[in-house]
Amino acid sequence: EDQVTQSPEALRLQEGESSSLNCSYTVSGLRGLFWYRQDPGKGPEFLFTLYSAGEEKEKERLKATLTKKESFLHITAPKPEDSATYLCAVRGPTDSWGKLQFGAGTQVVVTP
Amino acid sequence: DGGITQSPKYLFRKEGQNVTLSCEQNLNHDAMYWYRQDPGQGLRLIYYSQIVNDFQKGDIAEGYSVSREKKESFPLTVTSAQKNPTAFYLCASSVRMRTGELFFGEGSRLTVL
Numbered sequence: 001e002d003q004v005t006q007s008p009e010a011l012r013l014q015e016g017e018s019s020s021l022n023c024s025y026t027v028s029g030l031r032g033l034f035w036y037r038q039d040p041g042k043g044p045e046f047l048f049t050l051y052s053a054g055e056e057k058e059k060e061r062l063k064a065t066l067t068k069k070e071s072f073l074h075i076t077a078p079k080p081e082d083s084a085t086y087l088c089a090v091r092g093p094t095d096s097w098g099k100l101q102f103g104a105g106t107q108v109v110v111t112p
Numbered sequence: 113d114g115g116i117t118q119s120p121k122y123l124f125r126k127e128g129q130n131v132t133l134s135c136e137q138n139l140n141h142d143a144m145y146w147y148r149q150d151p152g153q154g155l156r157l158i159y160y161s162q163i164v165n166d167f168q169k170g171d172i173a174e175g176y177s178v179s180r181e182k183k184e185s186f187p188l189t190v191t192s193a194q195k196n197p198t199a200f201y202l203c204a205s206s207v208r209m210r211t212g213e214l215f216f217g218e219g220s221r222l223t224v225l
Contacts, residue, residue: 046214
């Protein structure tokens with residue numbers, strides 16, 4: 001079965017301390033990799049879509065990159081408001097259009 | 113403002129009771145979804161619908177039922193057949209089925225006593 005694994009499970013950063021989150025996947029024939037942000041007790045909020053290796057997307061302090069087997073979410077000079085759980089999801093070739101496979105997420109805490 | 117409204121936010125149920133979670137969207141989206149979230153696990157798809165009067169089972173449909181009588185509404189019923197219903201339930205919608213850009217509601221937390 002296709003799997004999506006996110007690491008680390010949790011990450012504690014000082015304000016301004018840049019870091020990266022990892023999302024590795026086993027699906028072949030990827031039809032999209034998606035990053036979401038989720039605040040406690042809320043629904044996820046869409047951040048990025050990546051389709052092919054080498055692709056990069058940026059939004060404020062966040063930058064997502066994609067290789068053939070993994071994606072990274074880089075957080076540059078984070079602020080406390082970047083604290084959230086970041087979710088990665090993929091769609092494989094056999095997944096019907098409505099189905100995304102989500103990882104368990106990385107919980108990020110940024111302290112002042 | 114456009115968005116997805118889920119209700120209730122918190123719900124307590126006794127074992128053996130059915131419960132229905134409401135999901136309404138005013139985004140004019142064709143596709144709607146129900147996901148379940150448990151601690152330490154990724155979101156898992158329960159049901160999804162591409163158009164009115166049509167819906168498909170996801171990975172964990174057993175013990176759940178849905179209807180799609182209106183484009184704006186996609187209620188989820190958690191039946192007594194669902195063995196472990198305590199979870200955080202998320203409704204989502206998208207412009208069309210071919211996108212992974214889902215718009216989520218704020219969720220409903222169901223606790224079975």
